[in-house]
Amino acid sequence: MIRVAVVDDEPLARSGVIARLAAHGDIALVGEYGDGTSALDGLRGEVPDLVFIDVQMPGMSGLEVLAALPATLRPMAILLTAHDSFAVRAFELNAIDYLLKPVDDDRFVEALERARRLHAYRCMAPVAPEPDTRCGQSAYRTRFAVRIGRRTAFVDATDVEWIEADGDYATLHVGAHAHLLRESLNRLSRQLDPMHFIRVHRSTIVRIDRVAELQPLSNRDALLRLRDGTPMRASRTYIEPLLERLKGMGYAAR
Template sequence: MIRVAVIDDEPLARSGVIARLAAHADIELVGEYADGASALQGLRAKTPDLAFVDVQMPGMTGLEVLAALPAHQRPMAILLTAYDNFAVRAFELHAIDYLLKPIDDDRFAEALDRAREARSFRRRESALVGGPATGPKSARPAYLSRFVVRVGRRVAFVDIAEVEWIEADGDYATLHAGASAYLLRESLSRLSRQLDPAHFIRVHRSTIVRIDRVAELQPLSNRDALLRLRDGTPLRASRTYIGPLLERLKGLGDAVRY
């Protein structure tokens, strides 16, 4: 069973979500809350697996409720909102989806399916690290598994495995995934701390690359290096980052020439 809480200051909106949930046999409603303060208290006490959270509420907003909880205590969240401009912030708080009001039944079912998949993944991950957590997983950093980017008025999801390299663009970053490029509202310095170092490495103050996409490295006279990715993209590696880069590339064997 998936234990669910519903948080919305509008009684009709709450009852609409609850009515939809009643059609799913694997859902158990453990709480409903009309304001942020009571929701925060209820989430701490009931520890639901999933919460449907209204973004805009008087006093404490839905996003503030989620942000007030430590990451290891925060339930999966599906955001309820009349506007789409909260989407990126929502996913920074690890919300798995958001639904625009008035809620569409098909989108509601899709979001619930996504919650089921996410819960299944979390259970498998918990089993791999030795069972359910009893506190914060301080020894296991939570690295990004996907990016959330705006494409016009839409929000797109880019899987981390699709990204080949990332370049700084002022206070933003551009993700390069095949022939596509996505602008992300995030600095390269912050991104470098959120990416799994087993897969990504910074090679320049303005560039991060996925290590297994590097096909060739050519030293330059100023001790910098020219990288060539598997798709032929040339990138410059600064001498400041050459040492760690060479250490990481050793495991690629003949795939890299130096």
């Protein structure tokens, strides 16, 4: 679960971000603030993982709020702004992205996906000097119980090559077999180890080491091909984290 705070002096802008966050089950809203001073006090007390924060506010700006927080308490930040001329200072303060107002839905999802990925890496980093107490101890799914006729079989997560949405359910693809799982893709995306599985489309999750080829398309989407030859489309909303993961594993786009 990612603990999130929202800071914006415009009530409509603040409520718009909160409404978008409500669609994501792995997000817990821990605070909302209408000015920099109250935000600074609130963020010191709640210590969220991520903050959506307006850059320009009366009194104390969003960047000033972040700068006033000790580095150990400073959350990841997605900046809300009408301008993009503050990049250097912003990224010194742990800002991972910015959203231009009015906020575009696709860019919102893209920024949130980046935060999810970084949060997961923080929690699992083996070289961290000490554990992040905000990460919790929840384990990722290692097995799935699936129905095959009248019997129940157990599928190891390591054997799953890709998963696709099937209405309110999901289908696990394991070799030549497909198993219907009575869980939504959104729920599964929060239960799978992000070091091994990555979402590439709103209806598709793949096991990263099963990707054999990636071909960029003109609209910023990409065509993937798995080791067994299965083709699938990767949406531009998810393409950046996918490219970063593939690059880290030695793959190159073709």
